[in-house]
Amino acid sequence: MAVTAATAVLPTGPSLQRRAGLGPWFAVTPMLGWLALFVIVPTLMLVVVSFCERDALGRIVYSFTFENYTRAFDWKWLKILGVSVWYAFLTTVICLVLGYPVAYFIGRSSERVRGLLIMLVMIPFWTSFLIRTYAWISILSQEGLLNALLMTLKITSAPIGFMYTPFAVILGLVYNFLPFMILPIYTSVEKLDGSLIEAAYDLGARPARVFSRVVLPLTQPGIAAGILLVFVPAIAMFAITNLMGGGANPTIGEVIQNQFTRARNQPFGAALGVLLLAIFIFSLWLSSKFRRGHEA
Amino acid sequence: MTKHKTKLFAAACAGALLLAGCGKKDETLKLFSWSEYVPQAVIDKFTEETGIKVAVENYSSNEEMLAKLLAGGGAYDLIQPSEYTVQAMIKEDLLQELDQEKIPNLKNLAPEFRNMPFDPDNKFSVPWMAGFVGVVYNAEVVPGPIVSYKDVFTDEHAGRIVVLDDAREIVTWGLATAGIPINDVSDENLATITPLLKDWLGKVKVFDSDSPKTAMSNGDTDIGIVWSGEGALLFAENPKFQWVMPVEGVHMFVDNLAIPKTSRNKDKAEAFINFILRPDISKMISDEFPYYNPNLEARALLSPEQLNNPASYPPGFDLTSAQLFTDIGEQASKVDELITTIKVQ
Numbered sequence: 001m002a003v004t005a006a007t008a009v010l011p012t013g014p015s016l017q018r019r020a021g022l023g024p025w026f027a028v029t030p031m032l033g034w035l036a037l038f039v040i041v042p043t044l045m046l047v048v049v050s051f052c053e054r055d056a057l058g059r060i061v062y063s064f065t066f067e068n069y070t071r072a073f074d075w076k077w078l079k080i081l082g083v084s085v086w087y088a089f090l091t092t093v094i095c096l097v098l099g100y101p102v103a104y105f106i107g108r109s110s111e112r113v114r115g116l117l118i119m120l121v122m123i124p125f126w127t128s129f130l131i132r133t134y135a136w137i138s139i140l141s142q143e144g145l146l147n148a149l150l151m152t153l154k155i156t157s158a159p160i161g162f163m164y165t166p167f168a169v170i171l172g173l174v175y176n177f178l179p180f181m182i183l184p185i186y187t188s189v190e191k192l193d194g195s196l197i198e199a200a201y202d203l204g205a206r207p208a209r210v211f212s213r214v215v216l217p218l219t220q221p222g223i224a225a226g227i228l229l230v231f232v233p234a235i236a237m238f239a240i241t242n243l244m245g246g247g248a249n250p251t252i253g254e255v256i257q258n259q260f261t262r263a264r265n266q267p268f269g270a271a272l273g274v275l276l277l278a279i280f281i282f283s284l285w286l287s288s289k290f291r292r293g294h295e296a
Numbered sequence: 297m298t299k300h301k302t303k304l305f306a307a308a309c310a311g312a313l314l315l316a317g318c319g320k321k322d323e324t325l326k327l328f329s330w331s332e333y334v335p336q337a338v339i340d341k342f343t344e345e346t347g348i349k350v351a352v353e354n355y356s357s358n359e360e361m362l363a364k365l366l367a368g369g370g371a372y373d374l375i376q377p378s379e380y381t382v383q384a385m386i387k388e389d390l391l392q393e394l395d396q397e398k399i400p401n402l403k404n405l406a407p408e409f410r411n412m413p414f415d416p417d418n419k420f421s422v423p424w425m426a427g428f429v430g431v432v433y434n435a436e437v438v439p440g441p442i443v444s445y446k447d448v449f450t451d452e453h454a455g456r457i458v459v460l461d462d463a464r465e466i467v468t469w470g471l472a473t474a475g476i477p478i479n480d481v482s483d484e485n486l487a488t489i490t491p492l493l494k495d496w497l498g499k500v501k502v503f504d505s506d507s508p509k510t511a512m513s514n515g516d517t518d519i520g521i522v523w524s525g526e527g528a529l530l531f532a533e534n535p536k537f538q539w540v541m542p543v544e545g546v547h548m549f550v551d552n553l554a555i556p557k558t559s560r561n562k563d564k565a566e567a568f569i570n571f572i573l574r575p576d577i578s579k580m581i582s583d584e585f586p587y588y589n590p591n592l593e594a595r596a597l598l599s600p601e602q603l604n605n606p607a608s609y610p611p612g613f614d615l616t617s618a619q620l621f622t623d624i625g626e627q628a629s630k631v632d633e634l635i636t637t638i639k640v641q
Contacts, residue, residue, distance in 0.1 A: 056625030247503030
């Protein structure tokens with residue numbers, strides 16, 4: 001089948017080419033309008049504000065300054081940024097290791113089971129992530145469910161302080177972002193042609209080799225999308241890290257939020273936001289290069 | 297084609313209605329208040345008695361309120377600024393003068409809460425609730441006695457401490473301990489207390505301004521510096537949570553109702569202010585949020601249990617000895633940076 005399609009001569013010529021009329025443009029206008037209004041304009045505002053000053057009450061004063069950026073490149077903010085990137089990296093790796101087998105299993109299940117399993121992955125989205133994070137607090141606290149269980153089973157004699165530790169932060173992040181890793185990988189696995197795997201086995205490949213030479217390359221777009229969907233929002237996350245970490249080791253998201261809500265310094269918050277944006281654009285570029293490199 | 301036209305027509309109508317709606321004077325009272333501070337029952341009762349609908353939006357710091365108000369996002373009719381923010385807003389001409397004849401219930405306020413230094417004669421603001429920042433500890437685990445801020449930050453308590461995640465508050469405890477007036481946040485004074493704060497904050501487990509009582513009642517911390525309302529709730533839950541007013545000096549906050557210049561519903565806002573000054577209504581607020589009620593007539597209605605809660609009404613405490621915040625302007629950013637720097641060291 002595939003061979004026939006590839007060898008068939010496709011009729012090409014000016015007579016068959018259609019010029020795009022105004023129709024398609026009209027159709028994408030709402031989308032372009034949306035992008036302009038909610039992505040481009042706010043981003044430009046962020047950039048403008050990051051070069052501004054502010055008065056005693058925190059109002060933005062429109063006079064040009066580089067000060068916010070010179071201040072942003074101080075070791076302490078960079079250290080906070082580094083910790084945030086590290087948390088996001090760990091979260092991404094753990095999500096990938098946990099999420100890939102799940103996504104693979106779901107993708108290779110029968111159609112009926114597949115729908116059910118995907119629904120199970122999606123169900124947590126029905127509740128706000130803040131409420132689910134508060135639920136974790138009541139599970140992990142010293143007088144919480146987990147410690148009660150461990151002590152009843154005599155595994156520990158004294159309660160363990162799970163909460164307000166880096167462990168709790170990573171757990172909260174992994175828990176919240178795991179579905180964003182599973183879903184795109186699942187989409188790739190679902191499209192995977194089973195006959196290719198069969199062919200690999202027929203040609204004498206062992207399971208490890210089938211996985212590394214056939215399955216992995218074919219699901220790579222899903223992996224790349226999953227990594228991006230987890231890594232990027234995890235860097236800037238502030239609610240989960242603050243609730244689970246106890247605020248003693250603030251992440252860059254918490255620091256930016258503080259500039260707007262407590263420190264009366266929106267321009268500095270905007271400058272940190274622009275730096276974060278630069279990191280996001282860099283990861284996007286890296287990921288698209290990774291994908292294109294694979295296709296070539 | 298006809299179907300298309302009908303849809304277009306419907307959309308046009310909706311747009312026209314929307315525009316018409318903008319022109320009309322808004323009948324709803326827009327209240328911009330602290331989260332966890334205005335009982336829903338009070339709002340429902342106000343609507344029931346006056347027919348005025350109330351839309352509530354919340355914030356969790358004075359700075360957040362200021363930022364949203366000054367950005368002109370929502371046309372708020374009533375805000376709830378703390379004393380130093382009232383002072384700054386009066387100075388910047390951002391508040392409307394109150395018509396005291398429309399607020400006869402002002403007479404219910406205790407004399408010490410009328411005519412306060414940040415707003416002489418209550419020209420622009422009316423106190424909602426007041427409170428203190430003090431020490432709460434679990435007497436079953438911490439032997440005590442605890443009398444001061446520095447008693448909190450001992451090596452025995454390291455890793456078992458919760459404090460407010462509020463840079464200005466933290467700096468205040470350091471200044472009070474060093475014997476410096478709490479509003480004197482000059483660069484030199486901040487430098488003086490930096491070593492002390494470095495030592496203290498290294499021992500803190502949790503920074504939480506929204507609900508510091510959670511870490512205490514969950515058993516994750518044994519001692520902390522928190523809002524008096526939180527301390528009162530902990531004491532009411534279990535008397536093992538003891539309350540202490542630190543000897544170095546106590547900071548008192550007074551949260552107020554005020555009407556921003558941008559409001560076009562001044563009459564309704566004043567009606568709401570007068571409503572919450574009614575003793576029975578003010579009592580409803582105290583029932584849910586046990587801070588220090590500035591309303592004398594309402595305090596007469598409280599139960600002995602409520603009045604004997606040491607965090608709500610500290611026994612033998614002289615109110616005039618409590619210190620109020622004044623506005624520190626641009627230093628707020630320096631204070632925030634100092635605390636963040638110490639946290640990440």
